[in-house]
Amino acid sequence: MWLLFVSLAIGVFTLVVLLTYVTIKGWPRLDIRLFTNMPSVRDPENAGAQSAITGTLWVISFTALVALPTGVMAALYLEEFARPNSRSQRFIEVNIQNLAAVPSIVYGILGLAVFARALALGQSVITAALTLALLVLPVIIISTREALRAVPRNIRDGSLALGATEWQTAYRQTLPAAIPGIATGTILALSRAIGEAAPLLLLGAVSFITFNPDGVLSDYTTLPIQIFNWTKDSREEFQVLAAATIVVLLLILLAMNFVAIWIRNKTQKRW
Amino acid sequence: MNQPNEITMHLDHSLSARGASIPPETSDPVFTLDNVSVLYGDYSAIRNVTLPIGRNEITAFIGPSGCGKSTLLRSFNRMNDLIPGAHLTGTVAYHGTDIYGPNVDPIEVRRKVGMVFQKPNVFPKSIYENVAYGPKVNGAKGNLDDLVEECLSRAALWNEVKDDLKKSAYALSGGQQQRLVIARCIAVKPEVILMDEPCASLDPLATAKIEDLMVELASDYTIIIVTHNMQQAARVSDRTAFFTAELDDNGIRHGRLVEFGRTRELFSSPTDPRTEDYISGRFG
Numbered sequence: 001m002w003l004l005f006v007s008l009a010i011g012v013f014t015l016v017v018l019l020t021y022v023t024i025k026g027w028p029r030l031d032i033r034l035f036t037n038m039p040s041v042r043d044p045e046n047a048g049a050q051s052a053i054t055g056t057l058w059v060i061s062f063t064a065l066v067a068l069p070t071g072v073m074a075a076l077y078l079e080e081f082a083r084p085n086s087r088s089q090r091f092i093e094v095n096i097q098n099l100a101a102v103p104s105i106v107y108g109i110l111g112l113a114v115f116a117r118a119l120a121l122g123q124s125v126i127t128a129a130l131t132l133a134l135l136v137l138p139v140i141i142i143s144t145r146e147a148l149r150a151v152p153r154n155i156r157d158g159s160l161a162l163g164a165t166e167w168q169t170a171y172r173q174t175l176p177a178a179i180p181g182i183a184t185g186t187i188l189a190l191s192r193a194i195g196e197a198a199p200l201l202l203l204g205a206v207s208f209i210t211f212n213p214d215g216v217l218s219d220y221t222t223l224p225i226q227i228f229n230w231t232k233d234s235r236e237e238f239q240v241l242a243a244a245t246i247v248v249l250l251l252i253l254l255a256m257n258f259v260a261i262w263i264r265n266k267t268q269k270r271w
Numbered sequence: 272m273n274q275p276n277e278i279t280m281h282l283d284h285s286l287s288a289r290g291a292s293i294p295p296e297t298s299d300p301v302f303t304l305d306n307v308s309v310l311y312g313d314y315s316a317i318r319n320v321t322l323p324i325g326r327n328e329i330t331a332f333i334g335p336s337g338c339g340k341s342t343l344l345r346s347f348n349r350m351n352d353l354i355p356g357a358h359l360t361g362t363v364a365y366h367g368t369d370i371y372g373p374n375v376d377p378i379e380v381r382r383k384v385g386m387v388f389q390k391p392n393v394f395p396k397s398i399y400e401n402v403a404y405g406p407k408v409n410g411a412k413g414n415l416d417d418l419v420e421e422c423l424s425r426a427a428l429w430n431e432v433k434d435d436l437k438k439s440a441y442a443l444s445g446g447q448q449q450r451l452v453i454a455r456c457i458a459v460k461p462e463v464i465l466m467d468e469p470c471a472s473l474d475p476l477a478t479a480k481i482e483d484l485m486v487e488l489a490s491d492y493t494i495i496i497v498t499h500n501m502q503q504a505a506r507v508s509d510r511t512a513f514f515t516a517e518l519d520d521n522g523i524r525h526g527r528l529v530e531f532g533r534t535r536e537l538f539s540s541p542t543d544p545r546t547e548d549y550i551s552g553r554f555g
Binding site for chain 2: 083084154155157158159160161162163164165168172173176177
Protein backbone atom coordinates (compact mmCIF):
# COMPACT_ATOMS: atom_id res chain seq x y z
CA MET A 1 0.00 0.00 0.00
CA TRP A 2 2.69 2.44 1.08
CA LEU A 3 4.93 1.32 -1.70
CA LEU A 4 2.21 2.10 -4.24
CA PHE A 5 1.69 5.53 -2.77
CA VAL A 6 5.40 6.28 -2.79
CA SER A 7 5.63 5.23 -6.42
CA LEU A 8 2.82 7.59 -7.28
CA ALA A 9 4.39 10.35 -5.20
CA ILE A 10 7.70 10.03 -7.03
CA GLY A 11 5.99 10.62 -10.35
CA VAL A 12 3.84 13.52 -9.22
CA PHE A 13 6.62 15.09 -7.14
CA THR A 14 9.04 15.06 -10.07
CA LEU A 15 6.51 16.74 -12.33
CA VAL A 16 5.69 19.40 -9.74
CA VAL A 17 9.38 20.13 -9.09
CA LEU A 18 10.08 20.35 -12.80
CA LEU A 19 7.16 22.68 -13.43
CA THR A 20 8.02 24.88 -10.47
CA TYR A 21 11.67 25.03 -11.43
CA VAL A 22 11.13 26.05 -15.04
CA THR A 23 8.41 28.51 -14.08
CA ILE A 24 10.60 30.25 -11.49
CA LYS A 25 13.62 30.19 -13.70
CA GLY A 26 11.78 31.38 -16.79
CA TRP A 27 9.56 33.87 -14.98
CA PRO A 28 11.66 37.00 -15.80
CA ARG A 29 11.23 36.30 -19.50
CA LEU A 30 7.66 35.00 -19.51
CA ASP A 31 6.33 38.14 -21.14
CA ILE A 32 4.99 39.39 -24.41
CA ARG A 33 8.47 39.63 -25.95
CA LEU A 34 8.63 35.86 -26.04
CA PHE A 35 5.75 35.87 -28.48
CA THR A 36 6.50 39.02 -30.48
CA ASN A 37 10.27 38.91 -30.91
CA MET A 38 12.49 36.74 -33.03
CA PRO A 39 15.42 34.75 -31.62
CA SER A 40 18.71 36.58 -31.53
CA VAL A 41 22.27 35.52 -30.87
CA ARG A 42 23.55 38.91 -29.82
CA ASP A 43 20.63 40.27 -27.85
CA PRO A 44 19.35 37.61 -25.41
CA GLU A 45 17.63 40.32 -23.38
CA ASN A 46 15.15 40.97 -26.15
CA ALA A 47 15.16 37.64 -27.96
CA GLY A 48 11.83 35.84 -28.40
CA ALA A 49 10.52 32.57 -29.72
CA GLN A 50 8.02 33.82 -32.28
CA SER A 51 9.50 31.92 -35.20
CA ALA A 52 9.44 28.73 -33.15
CA ILE A 53 5.83 29.24 -32.12
CA THR A 54 4.64 29.92 -35.68
CA GLY A 55 6.86 27.10 -36.95
CA THR A 56 5.23 24.69 -34.50
CA LEU A 57 1.78 25.82 -35.61
CA TRP A 58 2.68 25.39 -39.29
CA VAL A 59 4.18 21.96 -38.81
CA ILE A 60 1.43 20.62 -36.55
CA SER A 61 -1.35 21.95 -38.78
CA PHE A 62 0.00 20.14 -41.80
CA THR A 63 0.68 17.05 -39.70
CA ALA A 64 -3.00 17.02 -38.71
CA LEU A 65 -4.07 17.74 -42.27
CA VAL A 66 -2.20 14.67 -43.52
CA ALA A 67 -2.51 12.27 -40.58
CA LEU A 68 -6.14 12.78 -39.62
CA PRO A 69 -7.89 11.86 -42.89
CA THR A 70 -5.41 9.09 -43.65
CA GLY A 71 -5.67 7.60 -40.18
CA VAL A 72 -9.45 7.82 -40.00
CA MET A 73 -9.89 6.28 -43.44
CA ALA A 74 -7.47 3.47 -42.63
CA ALA A 75 -9.27 2.75 -39.38
CA LEU A 76 -12.65 2.88 -41.09
CA TYR A 77 -11.49 0.34 -43.62
CA LEU A 78 -10.04 -1.99 -41.01
CA GLU A 79 -13.01 -1.75 -38.67
CA GLU A 80 -15.98 -1.60 -41.03
CA PHE A 81 -15.01 -3.16 -44.33
CA ALA A 82 -12.09 -5.54 -43.99
CA ARG A 83 -12.96 -9.17 -43.35
CA PRO A 84 -12.49 -9.62 -39.62
CA ASN A 85 -9.93 -12.11 -38.35
CA SER A 86 -8.52 -12.90 -41.76
CA ARG A 87 -4.79 -13.51 -41.85
CA SER A 88 -3.99 -10.29 -43.69
CA GLN A 89 -6.12 -8.33 -41.22
CA ARG A 90 -4.24 -9.78 -38.24
CA PHE A 91 -0.92 -9.13 -39.95
CA ILE A 92 -1.81 -5.48 -40.54
CA GLU A 93 -3.05 -5.14 -36.97
CA VAL A 94 0.17 -6.43 -35.43
CA ASN A 95 2.16 -4.14 -37.70
CA ILE A 96 0.24 -1.06 -36.68
CA GLN A 97 0.76 -1.91 -33.01
CA ASN A 98 4.47 -2.27 -33.68
CA LEU A 99 4.68 0.95 -35.66
CA ALA A 100 3.22 2.82 -32.70
CA ALA A 101 6.14 1.59 -30.63
CA VAL A 102 8.91 2.52 -33.09
CA PRO A 103 11.22 5.23 -31.65
CA SER A 104 10.64 8.63 -33.20
CA ILE A 105 14.28 8.95 -34.30
CA VAL A 106 13.68 6.07 -36.71
CA TYR A 107 10.88 8.06 -38.30
CA GLY A 108 13.34 10.91 -38.55
CA ILE A 109 15.74 8.74 -40.54
CA LEU A 110 12.89 7.57 -42.75
CA GLY A 111 11.73 11.14 -43.33
CA LEU A 112 15.25 12.24 -44.17
CA ALA A 113 15.68 9.48 -46.72
CA VAL A 114 12.23 9.61 -48.31
CA PHE A 115 10.86 13.13 -48.02
CA ALA A 116 13.97 15.28 -47.69
CA ARG A 117 16.20 13.39 -50.14
CA ALA A 118 14.20 11.11 -52.46
CA LEU A 119 11.30 13.52 -52.91
CA ALA A 120 13.71 16.46 -52.69
CA LEU A 121 11.50 18.39 -50.28
CA GLY A 122 14.58 19.40 -48.33
CA GLN A 123 14.55 20.96 -44.88
CA SER A 124 11.03 22.26 -45.09
CA VAL A 125 7.82 22.48 -43.13
CA ILE A 126 6.25 19.82 -45.34
CA THR A 127 9.07 17.33 -44.73
CA ALA A 128 8.63 17.74 -41.00
CA ALA A 129 4.84 17.54 -41.24
CA LEU A 130 4.89 14.38 -43.35
CA THR A 131 7.38 12.72 -41.02
CA LEU A 132 5.41 13.61 -37.91
CA ALA A 133 2.25 12.46 -39.68
CA LEU A 134 3.81 9.03 -40.16
CA LEU A 135 4.82 9.11 -36.51
CA VAL A 136 1.30 9.77 -35.19
CA LEU A 137 -0.57 7.78 -37.84
CA PRO A 138 -0.53 4.46 -35.92
CA VAL A 139 -1.79 6.17 -32.79
CA ILE A 140 -4.61 7.84 -34.72
CA ILE A 141 -5.54 4.57 -36.43
CA ILE A 142 -5.62 2.69 -33.13
CA SER A 143 -7.67 5.29 -31.27
CA THR A 144 -10.08 5.72 -34.20
CA ARG A 145 -10.64 1.99 -34.35
CA GLU A 146 -11.40 1.94 -30.65
CA ALA A 147 -13.84 4.79 -31.09
CA LEU A 148 -15.55 3.01 -34.00
CA ARG A 149 -15.72 -0.22 -32.04
CA ALA A 150 -17.44 1.58 -29.18
CA VAL A 151 -20.38 2.44 -31.45
CA PRO A 152 -22.95 -0.27 -30.68
CA ARG A 153 -23.67 -2.91 -33.28
CA ASN A 154 -27.38 -2.09 -33.17
CA ILE A 155 -26.79 1.40 -34.57
CA ARG A 156 -25.27 -0.20 -37.66
CA ASP A 157 -28.05 -2.79 -37.79
CA GLY A 158 -30.67 -0.07 -37.53
CA SER A 159 -29.15 1.78 -40.46
CA LEU A 160 -28.69 -1.31 -42.63
CA ALA A 161 -32.24 -2.46 -41.89
CA LEU A 162 -33.50 0.79 -43.44
CA GLY A 163 -31.86 -0.10 -46.72
CA ALA A 164 -28.68 1.94 -46.21
CA THR A 165 -25.56 0.54 -47.83
CA GLU A 166 -22.55 -0.38 -45.69
CA TRP A 167 -20.79 2.73 -46.95
CA GLN A 168 -23.74 4.98 -46.05
CA THR A 169 -23.92 3.34 -42.65
CA ALA A 170 -20.22 3.88 -42.06
CA TYR A 171 -20.05 7.55 -42.97
CA ARG A 172 -23.50 8.68 -41.87
CA GLN A 173 -23.87 6.74 -38.62
CA THR A 174 -20.78 5.00 -37.32
CA LEU A 175 -18.22 7.69 -38.14
CA PRO A 176 -20.21 10.67 -36.76
CA ALA A 177 -21.01 8.69 -33.61
CA ALA A 178 -17.28 8.01 -33.15
CA ILE A 179 -16.12 11.62 -33.67
CA PRO A 180 -15.63 12.46 -29.96
CA GLY A 181 -13.39 9.43 -29.51
CA ILE A 182 -11.52 10.23 -32.70
CA ALA A 183 -11.03 13.85 -31.62
CA THR A 184 -9.68 12.79 -28.24
CA GLY A 185 -7.24 10.31 -29.75
CA THR A 186 -6.10 12.74 -32.42
CA ILE A 187 -5.44 15.57 -30.00
CA LEU A 188 -3.38 13.31 -27.77
CA ALA A 189 -1.45 12.04 -30.79
CA LEU A 190 -0.77 15.56 -32.04
CA SER A 191 0.35 16.69 -28.61
CA ARG A 192 2.94 13.95 -28.78
CA ALA A 193 4.05 15.27 -32.17
CA ILE A 194 4.34 18.84 -30.87
CA GLY A 195 6.82 17.77 -28.23
CA GLU A 196 8.99 15.83 -30.66
CA ALA A 197 12.52 17.16 -31.23
CA ALA A 198 14.49 14.07 -32.21
CA PRO A 199 13.17 13.41 -35.73
CA LEU A 200 13.19 17.13 -36.54
CA LEU A 201 16.84 17.47 -35.55
CA LEU A 202 17.63 14.83 -38.13
CA LEU A 203 15.41 16.47 -40.70
CA GLY A 204 17.33 19.69 -40.32
CA ALA A 205 14.93 21.97 -38.60
CA VAL A 206 17.02 25.11 -38.49
CA SER A 207 17.72 25.90 -34.89
CA PHE A 208 18.34 29.56 -35.43
CA ILE A 209 15.84 31.27 -37.63
CA THR A 210 14.53 34.79 -37.53
CA PHE A 211 11.48 34.67 -39.76
CA ASN A 212 8.11 32.95 -39.74
CA PRO A 213 7.44 30.20 -42.28
CA ASP A 214 5.75 31.58 -45.38
CA GLY A 215 4.81 28.32 -47.07
CA VAL A 216 5.12 24.57 -46.88
CA LEU A 217 8.57 24.62 -48.45
CA SER A 218 9.86 27.27 -46.08
CA ASP A 219 12.62 26.76 -43.52
CA TYR A 220 11.29 26.49 -40.02
CA THR A 221 12.03 25.80 -36.42
CA THR A 222 9.80 24.50 -33.65
CA LEU A 223 9.55 25.00 -29.90
CA PRO A 224 11.41 21.83 -28.84
CA ILE A 225 14.22 22.64 -31.28
CA GLN A 226 14.43 26.22 -30.07
CA ILE A 227 14.55 25.02 -26.46
CA PHE A 228 17.25 22.51 -27.36
CA ASN A 229 19.28 25.22 -29.04
CA TRP A 230 19.02 27.68 -26.18
CA THR A 231 19.86 25.18 -23.48
CA LYS A 232 23.06 24.41 -25.40
CA ASP A 233 24.13 28.03 -25.06
CA SER A 234 26.18 28.69 -21.96
CA ARG A 235 24.94 32.23 -21.40
CA GLU A 236 22.58 32.54 -18.42
CA GLU A 237 20.09 34.74 -20.31
CA PHE A 238 19.51 31.97 -22.83
CA GLN A 239 18.94 29.45 -20.03
CA VAL A 240 16.20 31.72 -18.71
CA LEU A 241 14.79 32.10 -22.19
CA ALA A 242 14.76 28.32 -22.62
CA ALA A 243 12.92 27.87 -19.32
CA ALA A 244 10.32 30.41 -20.37
CA THR A 245 9.85 28.63 -23.70
CA ILE A 246 9.48 25.30 -21.92
CA VAL A 247 6.65 26.80 -19.90
CA VAL A 248 4.95 27.91 -23.14
CA LEU A 249 5.35 24.44 -24.67
CA LEU A 250 4.04 22.72 -21.54
CA LEU A 251 1.06 25.05 -21.40
CA ILE A 252 0.20 24.22 -25.01
CA LEU A 253 0.45 20.50 -24.28
CA LEU A 254 -1.59 20.74 -21.08
CA ALA A 255 -4.23 22.76 -22.88
CA MET A 256 -4.48 20.15 -25.63
CA ASN A 257 -4.77 17.32 -23.12
CA PHE A 258 -7.36 19.28 -21.22
CA VAL A 259 -9.44 19.73 -24.35
CA ALA A 260 -9.16 16.01 -25.07
CA ILE A 261 -10.31 15.10 -21.57
CA TRP A 262 -13.10 17.64 -21.76
CA ILE A 263 -14.41 16.17 -25.03
CA ARG A 264 -14.23 12.69 -23.56
CA ASN A 265 -16.12 13.59 -20.40
CA LYS A 266 -18.72 15.60 -22.25
CA THR A 267 -19.62 12.72 -24.49
CA GLN A 268 -19.41 9.84 -22.06
CA LYS A 269 -22.31 7.44 -21.52
CA ARG A 270 -24.17 8.05 -24.70
CA TRP A 271 -25.24 4.47 -24.93
CA MET B 272 -54.17 0.22 -8.85
CA ASN B 273 -56.33 0.96 -11.83
CA GLN B 274 -53.63 0.85 -14.42
CA PRO B 275 -53.23 -2.89 -15.01
CA ASN B 276 -57.00 -3.29 -15.44
CA GLU B 277 -57.12 -0.49 -17.92
CA ILE B 278 -54.41 -2.09 -19.98
CA THR B 279 -56.06 -5.48 -19.98
CA MET B 280 -59.37 -4.04 -21.07
CA HIS B 281 -57.69 -2.06 -23.74
CA LEU B 282 -56.01 -5.12 -25.14
CA ASP B 283 -59.02 -7.36 -24.87
CA HIS B 284 -60.77 -4.87 -27.01
CA SER B 285 -58.07 -4.98 -29.66
CA LEU B 286 -58.04 -8.77 -29.64
CA SER B 287 -61.74 -9.01 -30.26
CA ALA B 288 -61.46 -6.38 -32.95
CA ARG B 289 -58.91 -8.41 -34.88
CA GLY B 290 -59.95 -11.96 -34.22
CA ALA B 291 -63.12 -11.98 -36.27
CA SER B 292 -62.10 -11.34 -39.86
CA ILE B 293 -59.20 -13.76 -40.28
CA PRO B 294 -59.67 -16.43 -42.93
CA PRO B 295 -58.55 -19.91 -41.94
CA GLU B 296 -56.09 -20.22 -44.81
CA THR B 297 -53.56 -17.61 -45.83
CA SER B 298 -54.94 -16.86 -49.26
CA ASP B 299 -52.55 -14.15 -50.40
CA PRO B 300 -49.17 -14.71 -48.80
CA VAL B 301 -46.54 -11.95 -48.87
CA PHE B 302 -43.82 -14.37 -47.88
CA THR B 303 -43.67 -18.10 -48.42
CA LEU B 304 -40.95 -20.02 -46.63
CA ASP B 305 -40.18 -23.40 -48.10
CA ASN B 306 -37.98 -25.79 -46.17
CA VAL B 307 -35.84 -22.98 -44.77
CA SER B 308 -32.84 -23.71 -42.56
CA VAL B 309 -30.44 -21.08 -41.26
CA LEU B 310 -26.90 -22.21 -40.51
CA TYR B 311 -24.01 -20.59 -38.71
CA GLY B 312 -21.08 -22.45 -40.18
CA ASP B 313 -22.04 -26.11 -39.74
CA TYR B 314 -24.46 -25.42 -36.93
CA SER B 315 -28.09 -25.03 -37.94
CA ALA B 316 -29.94 -22.61 -35.68
CA ILE B 317 -33.28 -23.50 -37.20
CA ARG B 318 -34.24 -26.31 -39.57
CA ASN B 319 -36.78 -27.03 -42.28
CA VAL B 320 -39.35 -24.33 -41.76
CA THR B 321 -42.24 -24.14 -44.21
CA LEU B 322 -44.59 -21.29 -43.52
CA PRO B 323 -46.74 -18.64 -45.29
CA ILE B 324 -46.99 -15.04 -44.05
CA GLY B 325 -50.38 -13.49 -44.84
CA ARG B 326 -50.79 -9.98 -46.19
CA ASN B 327 -51.82 -7.35 -43.63
CA GLU B 328 -51.79 -9.91 -40.91
CA ILE B 329 -49.78 -10.04 -37.71
CA THR B 330 -47.87 -13.27 -37.44
CA ALA B 331 -46.31 -14.06 -34.07
CA PHE B 332 -43.29 -16.32 -33.57
CA ILE B 333 -43.27 -17.77 -30.07
CA GLY B 334 -41.17 -20.39 -28.34
CA PRO B 335 -38.50 -20.88 -25.71
CA SER B 336 -35.08 -19.21 -25.89
CA GLY B 337 -32.73 -20.78 -28.41
CA CYS B 338 -35.49 -22.06 -30.68
CA GLY B 339 -34.18 -19.93 -33.56
CA LYS B 340 -37.20 -17.65 -33.92
CA SER B 341 -35.12 -14.44 -33.99
CA THR B 342 -32.71 -16.04 -36.43
CA LEU B 343 -35.62 -16.96 -38.66
CA LEU B 344 -37.02 -13.43 -38.39
CA ARG B 345 -33.71 -11.96 -39.54
CA SER B 346 -33.80 -14.12 -42.65
CA PHE B 347 -36.83 -12.18 -43.94
CA ASN B 348 -34.73 -9.06 -44.58
CA ARG B 349 -31.38 -10.77 -45.01
CA MET B 350 -29.96 -9.33 -41.81
CA ASN B 351 -28.31 -12.68 -41.19
CA ASP B 352 -26.09 -11.89 -44.19
CA LEU B 353 -24.19 -9.54 -41.88
CA ILE B 354 -23.14 -12.35 -39.57
CA PRO B 355 -19.96 -14.02 -40.86
CA GLY B 356 -20.54 -17.69 -41.62
CA ALA B 357 -24.33 -17.45 -41.69
CA HIS B 358 -26.16 -18.90 -44.66
CA LEU B 359 -29.58 -20.15 -45.57
CA THR B 360 -30.95 -23.14 -47.42
CA GLY B 361 -34.46 -23.50 -48.82
CA THR B 362 -36.36 -20.60 -50.33
CA VAL B 363 -37.72 -17.40 -48.83
CA ALA B 364 -40.13 -16.24 -51.50
CA TYR B 365 -41.37 -12.64 -51.39
CA HIS B 366 -44.34 -12.36 -53.75
CA GLY B 367 -42.96 -15.40 -55.52
CA THR B 368 -39.36 -14.15 -55.84
CA ASP B 369 -36.64 -15.87 -53.85
CA ILE B 370 -34.97 -13.03 -51.93
CA TYR B 371 -31.80 -15.12 -51.73
CA GLY B 372 -31.74 -15.47 -55.52
CA PRO B 373 -28.65 -14.45 -57.48
CA ASN B 374 -30.03 -11.15 -58.81
CA VAL B 375 -31.51 -9.87 -55.59
CA ASP B 376 -29.88 -6.93 -53.82
CA PRO B 377 -30.25 -7.26 -50.03
CA ILE B 378 -30.50 -3.46 -49.86
CA GLU B 379 -33.67 -3.62 -51.97
CA VAL B 380 -35.07 -6.34 -49.73
CA ARG B 381 -34.48 -4.25 -46.62
CA ARG B 382 -36.30 -1.30 -48.14
CA LYS B 383 -39.38 -3.46 -48.55
CA VAL B 384 -38.99 -5.31 -45.27
CA GLY B 385 -38.33 -3.02 -42.33
CA MET B 386 -37.21 -4.03 -38.87
CA VAL B 387 -37.77 -2.97 -35.28
CA PHE B 388 -35.26 -4.26 -32.78
CA GLN B 389 -35.40 -5.59 -29.27
CA LYS B 390 -33.62 -2.62 -27.75
CA PRO B 391 -34.79 0.71 -29.17
CA ASN B 392 -31.81 1.59 -31.34
CA VAL B 393 -32.48 5.22 -32.16
CA PHE B 394 -29.62 6.98 -33.90
CA PRO B 395 -27.61 9.57 -31.94
CA LYS B 396 -29.31 12.33 -33.90
CA SER B 397 -32.37 14.52 -33.58
CA ILE B 398 -35.87 13.05 -33.64
CA TYR B 399 -36.41 14.59 -37.07
CA GLU B 400 -33.17 13.19 -38.48
CA ASN B 401 -34.01 9.73 -37.15
CA VAL B 402 -37.16 9.63 -39.26
CA ALA B 403 -35.63 11.40 -42.28
CA TYR B 404 -32.58 9.13 -42.36
CA GLY B 405 -34.19 6.20 -44.18
CA PRO B 406 -35.68 8.29 -47.01
CA LYS B 407 -32.40 10.21 -47.32
CA VAL B 408 -30.20 7.16 -47.74
CA ASN B 409 -32.73 5.89 -50.24
CA GLY B 410 -32.28 8.99 -52.36
CA ALA B 411 -35.13 11.25 -51.18
CA LYS B 412 -34.48 14.90 -51.96
CA GLY B 413 -36.06 18.13 -50.85
CA ASN B 414 -38.30 18.85 -47.93
CA LEU B 415 -39.16 15.85 -45.80
CA ASP B 416 -41.19 17.75 -43.17
CA ASP B 417 -44.51 16.33 -44.32
CA LEU B 418 -43.19 12.79 -44.44
CA VAL B 419 -41.66 13.11 -40.98
CA GLU B 420 -44.93 14.41 -39.56
CA GLU B 421 -46.93 11.69 -41.30
CA CYS B 422 -44.69 8.91 -40.00
CA LEU B 423 -44.54 10.26 -36.46
CA SER B 424 -48.33 10.60 -36.46
CA ARG B 425 -48.68 7.09 -37.78
CA ALA B 426 -46.46 5.86 -34.94
CA ALA B 427 -48.64 7.72 -32.41
CA LEU B 428 -45.71 9.92 -31.41
CA TRP B 429 -46.35 13.22 -33.20
CA ASN B 430 -48.33 14.89 -30.43
CA GLU B 431 -45.64 14.12 -27.89
CA VAL B 432 -42.67 15.35 -29.92
CA LYS B 433 -43.94 17.92 -32.43
CA ASP B 434 -42.32 20.79 -30.53
CA ASP B 435 -39.06 18.93 -29.94
CA LEU B 436 -38.18 17.63 -33.39
CA LYS B 437 -34.67 19.08 -33.17
CA LYS B 438 -33.99 17.49 -29.80
CA SER B 439 -31.85 14.40 -29.47
CA ALA B 440 -33.75 11.15 -29.75
CA TYR B 441 -31.93 10.05 -26.60
CA ALA B 442 -34.07 12.49 -24.62
CA LEU B 443 -37.12 10.28 -25.24
CA SER B 444 -38.32 7.51 -22.94
CA GLY B 445 -37.82 3.88 -23.92
CA GLY B 446 -41.39 3.52 -25.17
CA GLN B 447 -41.17 6.74 -27.16
CA GLN B 448 -37.85 5.63 -28.62
CA GLN B 449 -39.40 2.37 -29.77
CA ARG B 450 -42.26 4.26 -31.43
CA LEU B 451 -39.66 6.51 -33.05
CA VAL B 452 -37.95 3.41 -34.41
CA ILE B 453 -41.31 2.33 -35.84
CA ALA B 454 -41.82 5.78 -37.39
CA ARG B 455 -38.30 5.60 -38.83
CA CYS B 456 -39.10 2.18 -40.23
CA ILE B 457 -42.34 3.19 -42.00
CA ALA B 458 -40.67 6.29 -43.43
CA VAL B 459 -39.07 4.14 -46.14
CA LYS B 460 -42.54 2.77 -46.99
CA PRO B 461 -41.93 -0.91 -46.42
CA GLU B 462 -44.57 -3.54 -47.03
CA VAL B 463 -43.51 -5.77 -44.15
CA ILE B 464 -42.34 -4.83 -40.65
CA LEU B 465 -40.31 -7.32 -38.64
CA MET B 466 -40.37 -6.84 -34.89
CA ASP B 467 -37.85 -8.66 -32.75
CA GLU B 468 -39.26 -8.63 -29.20
CA PRO B 469 -40.13 -4.94 -29.54
CA CYS B 470 -41.45 -4.67 -25.98
CA ALA B 471 -38.77 -6.66 -24.18
CA SER B 472 -37.25 -3.57 -22.58
CA LEU B 473 -40.48 -1.63 -21.99
CA ASP B 474 -42.82 -1.21 -19.04
CA PRO B 475 -46.46 -2.42 -19.28
CA LEU B 476 -47.89 0.96 -20.26
CA ALA B 477 -45.37 1.51 -23.03
CA THR B 478 -45.93 -2.08 -24.11
CA ALA B 479 -49.67 -1.49 -24.36
CA LYS B 480 -49.07 1.52 -26.60
CA ILE B 481 -46.81 -0.44 -28.92
CA GLU B 482 -49.32 -3.28 -29.09
CA ASP B 483 -52.12 -0.88 -29.98
CA LEU B 484 -49.90 0.63 -32.61
CA MET B 485 -49.12 -2.77 -34.12
CA VAL B 486 -52.81 -3.61 -34.46
CA GLU B 487 -53.40 -0.20 -35.96
CA LEU B 488 -50.50 -0.57 -38.43
CA ALA B 489 -51.64 -4.01 -39.56
CA SER B 490 -54.24 -2.37 -41.78
CA ASP B 491 -51.43 -1.17 -44.04
CA TYR B 492 -48.49 -3.39 -43.22
CA THR B 493 -47.74 -7.04 -42.83
CA ILE B 494 -46.16 -7.57 -39.42
CA ILE B 495 -44.09 -10.43 -38.09
CA ILE B 496 -43.33 -10.27 -34.39
CA VAL B 497 -41.04 -12.40 -32.28
CA THR B 498 -42.10 -12.42 -28.66
CA HIS B 499 -41.36 -14.25 -25.45
CA ASN B 500 -44.64 -13.02 -24.11
CA MET B 501 -47.41 -15.48 -24.97
CA GLN B 502 -50.10 -13.11 -23.78
CA GLN B 503 -48.76 -10.56 -26.20
CA ALA B 504 -48.93 -13.05 -29.06
CA ALA B 505 -52.48 -13.93 -28.05
CA ARG B 506 -53.47 -10.28 -27.80
CA VAL B 507 -52.13 -8.90 -31.05
CA SER B 508 -51.51 -11.63 -33.59
CA ASP B 509 -53.72 -13.22 -36.21
CA ARG B 510 -51.55 -16.27 -36.65
CA THR B 511 -48.96 -17.81 -34.42
CA ALA B 512 -46.04 -20.06 -35.16
CA PHE B 513 -44.74 -22.04 -32.22
CA PHE B 514 -41.09 -23.08 -32.33
CA THR B 515 -39.12 -25.25 -29.99
CA ALA B 516 -35.51 -26.28 -29.50
CA GLU B 517 -34.86 -29.95 -30.17
CA LEU B 518 -31.87 -32.24 -29.92
CA ASP B 519 -31.04 -34.12 -33.11
CA ASP B 520 -29.51 -37.60 -33.34
CA ASN B 521 -26.07 -36.16 -32.63
CA GLY B 522 -27.28 -34.33 -29.56
CA ILE B 523 -27.05 -30.90 -31.23
CA ARG B 524 -29.70 -28.35 -30.36
CA HIS B 525 -31.60 -26.72 -33.18
CA GLY B 526 -34.87 -24.89 -33.68
CA ARG B 527 -37.98 -26.48 -35.18
CA LEU B 528 -41.38 -25.22 -36.19
CA VAL B 529 -43.90 -27.25 -34.18
CA GLU B 530 -47.21 -25.72 -35.01
CA PHE B 531 -48.59 -22.88 -37.09
CA GLY B 532 -52.16 -21.68 -37.23
CA ARG B 533 -54.70 -19.04 -36.37
CA THR B 534 -53.80 -17.58 -33.00
CA ARG B 535 -57.17 -18.30 -31.42
CA GLU B 536 -57.11 -21.92 -32.44
CA LEU B 537 -53.49 -22.43 -31.51
CA PHE B 538 -54.06 -21.06 -28.04
CA SER B 539 -57.46 -22.65 -27.42
CA SER B 540 -56.96 -26.04 -29.02
CA PRO B 541 -53.33 -26.75 -29.90
CA THR B 542 -52.87 -29.93 -31.90
CA ASP B 543 -49.34 -30.71 -30.70
CA PRO B 544 -48.79 -31.66 -27.05
CA ARG B 545 -45.56 -29.59 -27.00
CA THR B 546 -47.51 -26.48 -27.91
CA GLU B 547 -50.01 -27.21 -25.20
CA ASP B 548 -47.27 -27.69 -22.63
CA TYR B 549 -45.66 -24.42 -23.59
CA ILE B 550 -48.73 -22.23 -23.70
CA SER B 551 -50.07 -23.68 -20.45
CA GLY B 552 -46.76 -22.77 -18.84
CA ARG B 553 -45.54 -26.31 -18.13
CA PHE B 554 -42.43 -25.80 -20.21
CA GLY B 555 -40.15 -22.91 -21.14
